[in-house]
Amino acid sequence: LRPIKHGYGLLVISTSKGIMSGKEAKKSKLGGEILFEIW
Numbered sequence: 001l002r003p004i005k006h007g008y009g010l011l012v013i014s015t016s017k018g019i020m021s022g023k024e025a026k027k028s029k030l031g032g033e034i035l036f037e038i039w
Helices: 022-027
Strands: 010-015 018-021 032-038
Antiparallel strands (some): 010 018, 010 032
């Protein structure tokens, strides 16, 4: 996952384990579809 606005943004991702932030998905080693970005 790429950093959003130098670490100040947030990605919301739909994964097989549910909807989570980009940080949570990276920590859980999950991929998925990016729903939206907040910055």
